[in-house]
Amino acid sequence: MLEAAEVGNKLDKKTFRKAAPKVRTALLEVQKRLAGTSLAPIIVVGGAEGAGKSETVSLLLEWMDTRGIETNVVWEPRDEERERPEYWRFWRLLPPRGKIGIFFGSWYTRPIVDHAFDRIDAATFERAMRRIRDFERLLTYETGPVLKFWLHLSRAQERKRLKQFAKDPRLRWRLHKNAKKYFQHYDDFRPVDEEMLRLTNTGYAPWTVVEAADDEYRNLTVATTVLQVLEEAVAEAEARARATRPHKPPALPKPKRANVLRNLDLAKKLSQKQYDQRLGAAQADVGRLTRKLAKRERALLAIFEGPDAAGKGGAIRRLTGGMSPYHYRVIGIAAPTDEERAHPYLWRFWRNLPRHGRVTIYDRSWYGRVLVERLEGFARRDEWQRAYDEINEFEEQLSEGGVIVMKFWIAISADEQLRRFKEREVTPFKQYKITEEDWRNRAKWEGYEAAACDMIERTSTSVAPWTLVEGNDKHMARVRVVETVRDRLRKEL
């Protein structure tokens, strides 16, 4: 791909000056329309040192309304970033809907540099490129176009540029401190760049390789490409918004007669004495083990799903019983805030990831996407259908980043739920736990069962398996949860 950008494309200043005002007005116009859509376009600017990355972006910022653009520079990770999975730093910089995010340095930087310097092998590099494809696909689906510009210089052009920059005090500072070193490795970088372009030049997020030696050509090419992509995307988003039909919940899925949930033996019980003994011992172990997390550069993320009144809250309280309040946080899923709605649905979970040494516990989780959002029609069919993959990829990233992911489904029978609902209605300090919505959800019991089985089937991975917990007996369920966490921590730490 790079050779095609060494053909000598140029633009004279007069042509540029003639074209500029039109492009500028159109960019402002489309940016104003963009502000009213659900799009949050991303612009990635990569390429050779001295190729004019910052000049090009300066022009865009000059032409457009900077108040709607967030420019991000991603170099060395900060300490809070090092204590979390790699992509945490990118997720936290994603622009909200209606704005544009520009990235200097991006998810491409580390794998390219590492591979060019032989710090990672081809297979690891390819794996990093696959991760990028997954990430950009998710962004494209969720918040619109990912524009990627690669500003290319031939070896001779780059040498010339670097010399020119080095001589001129007004330009010198623009070079990255490693520019010279990188140029000495031009021949190591070039095949890696080619491979990167090949592996990530996808249909949904294609690269625009720009011949960068001529300023006017480069600037106008980038500006017109941005204009064209935004105009298309905004027009589509506006059409989609107009076409929105009144909300209608989908038909409920039916569970298979035999399934993993029905297979559970819900009659299992534990005596008070056994319960006290085993719970106390396991809690002490969990408390001790969670204090080891920091030293091992690990974190724990435990999520709880299951029908209303399954006993999630009670199990969570027993799990945290042995932990220091310094270490854990419990997050209950409520309606997303508007900032959360302004980002892809996984953003709210990325932003709350525990850092090394910490425990985060979710009472309900990202699986809402394929449970309540699927069943109530809050997510479109294509959205929940792709969510399984997105979630598996998310949990794989967490796991690679040192987060131990534990997922509990607490199962109860429909009869047991009814018994507990009735009990809640008459117990003063439990009344707040039962609402109209609980009864409405109960009416969809079989739909939820089917969706849960789909979910368990599609998201039980080796790094983050589901633990199905027999929940009719609360003693049983709580001991099971705390002991399972203990066993996993023992194994991992």
Next chain:
Amino acid sequence: MLEAAEVGNKLDKKTFRKAAPKVRTALLEVQKRLAGTSLAPIIVVGGAEGAGKSETVSLLLEWMDTRGIETNVVWEPRDEERERPEYWRFWRLLPPRGKIGIFFGSWYTRPIVDHAFDRIDAATFERAMRRIRDFERLLTYETGPVLKFWLHLSRAQERKRLKQFAKDPRLRWRLHKNAKKYFQHYDDFRPVDEEMLRLTNTGYAPWTVVEAADDEYRNLTVATTVLQVLEEAVAEAEARARATRPHKPPALPKPKRANVLRNLDLAKKLSQKQYDQRLGAAQADVGRLTRKLAKRERALLAIFEGPDAAGKGGAIRRLTGGMSPYHYRVIGIAAPTDEERAHPYLWRFWRNLPRHGRVTIYDRSWYGRVLVERLEGFARRDEWQRAYDEINEFEEQLSEGGVIVMKFWIAISADEQLRRFKEREVTPFKQYKITEEDWRNRAKWEGYEAAACDMIERTSTSVAPWTLVEGNDKHMARVRVVETVRDRLRKEL
């Protein structure tokens, strides 16, 4: 104050067990009501090592709904915190309305330790205590009660506790790594603690000093105090919410006949040639100087206020013209997001503070509180009246934290505004800049003038003075802005 907590308060286990269920149910009940109010109570837990801080909070977490509580541990600052004013780390941990924030380690920790070890003198310590009073007053006004518990042990009791903890492997980890060292300095800490309590035991945020040697007494004292304060605060907040009357904008203030704005000579002009020359030179200087910010551990925060069409956007574009896109961000003030509304009004500015080496430019700013919010009645009288102090305190903190604060008021005459409004209505790429609201604001010209004069008078401080810019001639205004920034940067760097 501390001696009063060495009188031997105790509670037998039986009394505790009898009282506990009632307190627990009431805490859950008030927490549930709290979720529906605009309150975000803060609980600070301080005191001796081994006094049972984490045990006390564990009990609160066990008794209440952890999903509505954010527990924060504040020890050593992280790199992103070190690159910003000290209180940034506290602001970013403030809970949203409806939730409770618990702080282990807090704004008290650093000054107490520094003073006990003689790293800061009495005057600096008193200054830190004043800052705390300002902070807690603001929190109390804005988001409700700040509860502060000091768990106290006498010298003998603390010695006994530390020995007991050191012997028991199940307790040992609970001690801070400096616990022993701190105990050796018991006599240095004690007078500092006393002084701290005296200086910060305010009416709006009083301390509860708790005799901590007896677990049951300590736990029940804290729990009942939390219960009582929350019940009062929630009842008040509910009553306030019920009493809300339909919104009615206040009467507009009248400007004085002679005032700082009318004193400006708006006829000043600059020729195109002078403009090009001076602007280009100043831009280059500003570009060069902003690159120095990082090395000097400084940041720049420039805000722009002024009537609609005063030319704020144009001035900002000229100011950033010489800067690298790596370094600056322009933020336009739109309606706050719901997460921003869920925090004190200054929170949205704290969260976006530039770190060392960076420039943040605001097109409108926190001064909206005493301009549009005052004039439109979005802020109550008591709210905008105390805002001047709060803002001065905010800017003082920024300045101490290495942020260079620059404030520009771009002034134009009413006639010039009218001319520009009309021009905007007929220029295609400027039409987006003019709305109905602009015409409505224009009708209140004199009110805005009076409010601006009040603001300039009350918030022109030595660390962050206002620069009044004659804006009828755009050349004049832009050169003035860029040169003023250059001169300030030269002086500071």
